[in-house]
Amino acid sequence: MSIDDRDEELVRRTLAGDAMAYASLVRRHRRAALARALAIVGDTFEAEDVAQDSFVQGYEQLATLRDHARFGTWLLTIVHRRSLNALRSARRRRAVDLDDAIPDGAANTASDVVDATHRSRAALLAALASLSPVQRTVVLLADLEEWPHDRIAATVGCSVVMSRRHLSDARRRLRELLTQEERR
Amino acid sequence: MTADHSDNTDIEARATLRALDPDLDAGASERFVSAVMSRVALVGAPASIPTDPLYGLWSLPRPLLLAASFLALAAIGAAAGMRRGRDAAPATIADATGVPRVFLATGATRP
Numbered sequence: 001m002s003i004d005d006r007d008e009e010l011v012r013r014t015l016a017g018d019a020m021a022y023a024s025l026v027r028r029h030r031r032a033a034l035a036r037a038l039a040i041v042g043d044t045f046e047a048e049d050v051a052q053d054s055f056v057q058g059y060e061q062l063a064t065l066r067d068h069a070r071f072g073t074w075l076l077t078i079v080h081r082r083s084l085n086a087l088r089s090a091r092r093r094r095a096v097d098l099d100d101a102i103p104d105g106a107a108n109t110a111s112d113v114v115d116a117t118h119r120s121r122a123a124l125l126a127a128l129a130s131l132s133p134v135q136r137t138v139v140l141l142a143d144l145e146e147w148p149h150d151r152i153a154a155t156v157g158c159s160v161v162m163s164r165r166h167l168s169d170a171r172r173r174l175r176e177l178l179t180q181e182e183r184r
Numbered sequence: 185m186t187a188d189h190s191d192n193t194d195i196e197a198r199a200t201l202r203a204l205d206p207d208l209d210a211g212a213s214e215r216f217v218s219a220v221m222s223r224v225a226l227v228g229a230p231a232s233i234p235t236d237p238l239y240g241l242w243s244l245p246r247p248l249l250l251a252a253s254f255l256a257l258a259a260i261g262a263a264a265g266m267r268r269g270r271d272a273a274p275a276t277i278a279d280a281t282g283v284p285r286v287f288l289a290t291g292a293t294r295p
Contacts, residue, residue, distance in 0.1 A: 123203075
């Protein structure tokens, strides 16, 4: 049974009133939703909020989904829309500052594992921020979620060839930026 | 979700994005699911499946539906045209050639 076959069954059960089926859908698509949101909003906490909101909206509007097997793709379009809205709101509130991801005093406690994680996350987010939104999405889906290019291309709306090119460019750029960061 | 059918076999090394892995914290997944499901519980059941008997019809490709509509309209138009043509046709040869009715009346005399 493929991913989409199982989605179809889970959507059908959810619409029949089985809430646990929707919990399974959330579990199955959570990582992809988070990656898609992160690629746009550039902040892990904001991405988590957006992904949660998207799943709730998906539940509310589930009956409007015509092809139940396409739940994953449908959900990611909701995530995409909500991420753009969140980004616009965030820009209105404040200028985006990825350094916010580093807690105060983190630089003085580099040996601490938690802070080191925060620092490397902040460095990664800063490097990702220098990529185009499409490159960010492609590299996150390919290298974090291990999606194949045909699936990435269908999600992003480009050809497989372009997906490969975006990935190659994104990896090169990330390597350059992270190497510079390490040398500092 | 980690796909088990990856063709992502580019020769160059993958970017190391582990610091962004949402499952670095083991309980993150279940916390996320719980948060969503608690909000979903407040929403109530999703709207029921539409009972419209033509519901499935709307999922047909739109061009097909449009083409079918045009064909149906053309057929109706052609049928109406044929009917009008039949109604307007002359009943006799005299009608068709425009002979005045006065000459056709039974027992008619010349004025």
